[in-house]
Amino acid sequence: xxxLEANQVTVTYPSGLTALRDASLRLSGGTICALVGVNGSGxxxxxxxxxxxxxxxxxxxxxxxRPVREAQKQSWVAYVPQAEEVDxxxxxxxxxxxxxxxxxxxNFLRIPRASDRAAVEQSLRRVGLWDLRDxxxxxxxxxxxxxxxxxxxLAQSSRIxxxxxxxxxxxxxxxxxxxxxxxxxxxxxxxxxxxTHNLGSVPEFCDQxxxxxxxxxxxGPTDEVFTPENLTEAFGGALRAFEFDRSTVEAHDDRQxxxxxxxxxxxxxxxRGHLEYRERQGREALVSExxxxxxxxxxxxxxxxxx
Amino acid sequence: MNALLDPFRFGFMLEAFxxxxxxxxxxxxxxxxxxxxxxxLMGDAVSHAVLPGIVLASMSGLPLAVxxxxxxxxxxxxxxxxxxxxxxxxxxxxxxxxxGLFALGLVLMSKHVSDLHLDHVLFGNILxxxxxxxxxxxxxxxxxxxxxxxxxRDLLLVAFDPAQAxxxxxxxxxLNYTLLTLLSLSIVTSMQLVxxxxxxxxxxxxxxxxxxxARRFDEMLLKAVLSAVGSALVGIYVSFFLNGSPAACIVxxxxxxxxxxxxxxxxxxxxxxx
Ligand SMILES: Nc1ncnc2c1ncn2[C@@H]1O[C@H](COP(=O)(O)OP(=O)(O)O)[C@@H](O)[C@H]1O
Ligand SMILES: [Mg+2]
Numbered sequence: 001x002x003x004l005e006a007n008q009v010t011v012t013y014p015s016g017l018t019a020l021r022d023a024s025l026r027l028s029g030g031t032i033c034a035l036v037g038v039n040g041s042g043x044x045x046x047x048x049x050x051x052x053x054x055x056x057x058x059x060x061x062x063x064x065x066r067p068v069r070e071a072q073k074q075s076w077v078a079y080v081p082q083a084e085e086v087d088x089x090x091x092x093x094x095x096x097x098x099x100x101x102x103x104x105x106x107n108f109l110r111i112p113r114a115s116d117r118a119a120v121e122q123s124l125r126r127v128g129l130w131d132l133r134d135x136x137x138x139x140x141x142x143x144x145x146x147x148x149x150x151x152x153x154l155a156q157s158s159r160i161x162x163x164x165x166x167x168x169x170x171x172x173x174x175x176x177x178x179x180x181x182x183x184x185x186x187x188x189x190x191x192x193x194x195x196t197h198n199l200g201s202v203p204e205f206c207d208q209x210x211x212x213x214x215x216x217x218x219x220g221p222t223d224e225v226f227t228p229e230n231l232t233e234a235f236g237g238a239l240r241a242f243e244f245d246r247s248t249v250e251a252h253d254d255r256q257x258x259x260x261x262x263x264x265x266x267x268x269x270x271x272r273g274h275l276e277y278r279e280r281q282g283r284e285a286l287v288s289e290x291x292x293x294x295x296x297x298x299x300x301x302x303x304x305x306x307x
Numbered sequence: 308m309n310a311l312l313d314p315f316r317f318g319f320m321l322e323a324f325x326x327x328x329x330x331x332x333x334x335x336x337x338x339x340x341x342x343x344x345x346x347x348l349m350g351d352a353v354s355h356a357v358l359p360g361i362v363l364a365s366m367s368g369l370p371l372a373v374x375x376x377x378x379x380x381x382x383x384x385x386x387x388x389x390x391x392x393x394x395x396x397x398x399x400x401x402x403x404x405x406x407g408l409f410a411l412g413l414v415l416m417s418k419h420v421s422d423l424h425l426d427h428v429l430f431g432n433i434l435x436x437x438x439x440x441x442x443x444x445x446x447x448x449x450x451x452x453x454x455x456x457x458x459x460r461d462l463l464l465v466a467f468d469p470a471q472a473x474x475x476x477x478x479x480x481x482l483n484y485t486l487l488t489l490l491s492l493s494i495v496t497s498m499q500l501v502x503x504x505x506x507x508x509x510x511x512x513x514x515x516x517x518x519x520x521a522r523r524f525d526e527m528l529l530k531a532v533l534s535a536v537g538s539a540l541v542g543i544y545v546s547f548f549l550n551g552s553p554a555a556c557i558v559x560x561x562x563x564x565x566x567x568x569x570x571x572x573x574x575x576x577x578x579x580x581x
Contacts, residue, residue: 090467092467092523093523100464103460103461103464
């Protein structure tokens with residue numbers, strides 16, 4: 001059973017700043033979980049503690065019930081870094097970088113075997129970069145750069161994958177490709193944790209959410225955690241809300257309101273604060289369930305008035 | 308015409324060619340890692356920091372190389388420690404550590420009367436190398452070269468993405484210390500032959516040149532080595548006629564090769580962009 005666990009993790013940087021205090025979390029396999037918080041809320045810090053790059057000042061991390069050190073030895077966890085953390089001028093090709101995912105299993109001279117080459121080719125094809133394999137990594141677009149590191153995580157064939165802001169500075173096509181890939185991995189039973197500050201895309205592909213702001217505020221299934229109250233707590237004043245009640249949208253607009261945004265997907269919440277999804281298809285049950293509840297509420301209210 | 312072959316008629320010149328090429332190749336391979344890690348100053352720091360070790364070794368009758376190695380490595384480790392435990396950046400920590408150690412070396416030297424001359428430490432002597440030193444330098448160079456080439460994939464991974472190295476359970480700290488140890492060994496070996504001031508250049512310039520010319524890492528290693536070996540041969544050859552310092556001529560040629568790469572590198576050279 002795949003598990004990822006943080007127990008009361010506190011991280012204080014040498015500068016004296018405590019980026020994370022008493023953060024506790026437990027996730028288990030076959031999930032895509034979003035880690036949502038404003039910039040500076042400690043998302044990367046939590047990732048680095050989970051990966052064992054940082055040793056928590058207090059608290060501990062365990063992976064599949066074992067200490068981080070053992071998880072590292074076994075390459076249980078793959079990490080897709082934030083784009084800013086990579087030196088793109090390095091003289092390495094796309095193929096070289098993806099091959100780095102395979103070093104864990106090679107002998108100490110790191111000479112690739114046929115199986116390593118096959119895994120690298122398969123990963124590159126899966127993210128659509130096989131044709132660009134000989135490019136120096138700096139010669140790629142933003143979206144392609146991100147996909148190189150996703151391919152490396154695939155090549156590592158780890159069942160737990162952490163992605164730090166994979167959608168920042170990425171075109172819509174790449175975003176959809178990565179999301180499709182993550183869904184496939186979830187279907188294969190992987191445990192995926194994705195940090196993002198883009199609320200809109202979360203309900204579309206994440207079944208769980210962790211809200212973070214210097215500590216873990218709450219976590220659980222997306223429709224339970226993604227409430228206006230929780231989000232306001234996590235984001236403080238940093239959220240922009242568009243409330244239909246207070247807007248000039250009127251009854252004659254019916255449901256014909258169009259919401260456009262540039263790169264960030266809008267998060268749309270219904271009248272009672274529940275999540276609205278982009279596609280009605282496949283969620284008919286959810287919609288009729290809500291209508292049922294509304295009708296029951298109305299009936300109860302009417303009943304009360306008649307009494 | 309015959310005069311042009313003169314440098315090849317003397318045994319000491321042939322030895323100088325061979326040692327120049329070997330030391331150049333070792334330094335070139337290391338320089339690739341230093342340039343990519345942003346550790347270009349590390350060669351500078353370690354080569355200054357060896358001074359107190361040399362003086363103390365000479366006082367106590369130990370081999371100079373041992374003292375140099377210990378104090379050079381101390382500087383590298385101390386800078387790393389200061390960086391990890393304070394808010395100072397690495398270059399600052401290194402700057403304080405190596406200038407402090409160099410000054411300590413100068414003070415010790417002034418208190419200690421010996422046949423140790425600052426000139427020898429600063430400029431070295433590649434012409435007329437005593438036999439034991441020749442053998443020692445050859446053996447050490449070959450060992451360092453073999454170790455770096457064998458570990459190059461892991462060292463590259465740590466330089467490129469230390470996080471990935473940790474995620475795969477590679478011993479990142481141990482690899483860093485190994486690189487620093489190999490660097491110190493190479494400096495100690497080269498110092499007595501080309502002097503500490505020029506070791507610094509040999510540990511930066513070939514890597515910088517190759518960085519401009521290469522798109523893959525193995526290609527970068529190869530080009531760094533070729534430029535260093537070529538520069539050593541040409542530099543020593545020219546120095547024979549100029550009657551100048553061979554080490555200075557080597558470094559000057561390296562610098563010219565760098566300028567050539569800067570201007571004419573395919574696709575990236577300043578004169579090729581137009
Ligand atoms: N290496 C570091 N040294 C000191 N402070 C840091 C370091 N890394 C991050 N921080 C600080 O810790 C806080 C959390 O940062 P981070 O985890 O990167 O947040 P996020 O990824 O959510 O944007 C920020 O205030 C940041 O400035
Ligand atoms: Mg971050």
